Amino acid sequence: MKRFFFVLLPLLAFLQQCSSAEAAEGPSIGGTRERTMVWSEEFDGTELDTSTWNYELGDGCPNLCGWGNNERQLYTKENHHLANGMLTITAKKEGEVYTSTRITTKNKHHFRYGRIETRAKIPVGEGLWPAFWMLGQNIDTVRWPTCGEIDILEYVGKKPGEIFTTLHTKARHGDNGSSKTTPFADIEEGFHRYATEWTPKNITFFIDNQLVYTFEPKERSVEVWPFDQPFYLLLNLAIGGSFGGPGVDDSVLPQSFIIDYVRVYAPE
Numbered sequence: 001m002k003r004f005f006f007v008l009l010p011l012l013a014f015l016q017q018c019s020s021a022e023a024a025e026g027p028s029i030g031g032t033r034e035r036t037m038v039w040s041e042e043f044d045g046t047e048l049d050t051s052t053w054n055y056e057l058g059d060g061c062p063n064l065c066g067w068g069n070n071e072r073q074l075y076t077k078e079n080h081h082l083a084n085g086m087l088t089i090t091a092k093k094e095g096e097v098y099t100s101t102r103i104t105t106k107n108k109h110h111f112r113y114g115r116i117e118t119r120a121k122i123p124v125g126e127g128l129w130p131a132f133w134m135l136g137q138n139i140d141t142v143r144w145p146t147c148g149e150i151d152i153l154e155y156v157g158k159k160p161g162e163i164f165t166t167l168h169t170k171a172r173h174g175d176n177g178s179s180k181t182t183p184f185a186d187i188e189e190g191f192h193r194y195a196t197e198w199t200p201k202n203i204t205f206f207i208d209n210q211l212v213y214t215f216e217p218k219e220r221s222v223e224v225w226p227f228d229q230p231f232y233l234l235l236n237l238a239i240g241g242s243f244g245g246p247g248v249d250d251s252v253l254p255q256s257f258i259i260d261y262v263r264v265y266a267p268e
Contacts, residue, residue, distance in 0.1 A: 041263075043260070054103065056075055057075050073240070101237065105234075108232075111264050116196050119260040120260060124255065126157045129239065129244030137229065145174075149169075161185065162184065162187075167203060180212060193207070193208050
């Protein structure tokens with residue numbers, strides 16, 4: 001039986017000082033080994049724990065219509081369920097309206113450095129856009145993209161067999177983000193592990209413990225490296241939009257993004 005737990009470590013475990021940072025890549029293996037887990041959501045029970053998660057609802061209007069990406073869905077509290085220790089987010093078309101769910105840990109749990117990992121099964125079909133990602137906790141003060149964004153997992157149904165990992169900063173964001181597209185055979189089949197290792201020096205990304213991308217810029221300005229502050233977590237399944245669309249194959253709906261767990265490990 002899975003259970004949710006939260007372990008408080010000394011503040012210094014996360015408040016390390018930032019050192020340096022240009023993009024590199026290459027084969028490697030990463031894993032949790034004997035790492036200390038500091039936070040975990042195992043999605044036990046039958047309802048989402050709202051002391052941990054927030055719902056973001058609607059279409060983003062009036063401040064961020066289409067959620068900044070021309071997305072077509074309305075986010076609701078009803079397009080998800082918990083069962084067998086897993087969270088299932090389901091994209092539907094109800095009449096002429098697309099619906100889905102988006103949740104965050106904003107102002108409840110945030111993290112600085114360490115390994116952030118999920119095990120998930122992605123939905124399949126044109127127009128579907130599941131994501132596991134992070135935003136800087138200071139977003140309400142400095143706005144996006146200055147706050148920074150870490151996209152640990154993005155998949156778009158119009159490009160099967162590929163996973164996207166991206167960093168958005170003030171210097172590089174949107175279509176110009178620091179990004180890697182990784183071909184991955186059978187990624188649509190079954191569950192896979194998606195993780196990032198975040199240090200004061202660099203941010204690396206893994207799929208099933210295989211290193212796929214390292215971001216380590218030489219410049220240390222906040223415009224290039226805003227990753228020395230706490231970030232919070234987001235999980236969502238978007239429909240259409242500037243990246244996921246423009247087309248949506250209604251015949252595949254409903255489709256589900258299934259998340260087994262989210263875990264955070266202390267820095268090595």
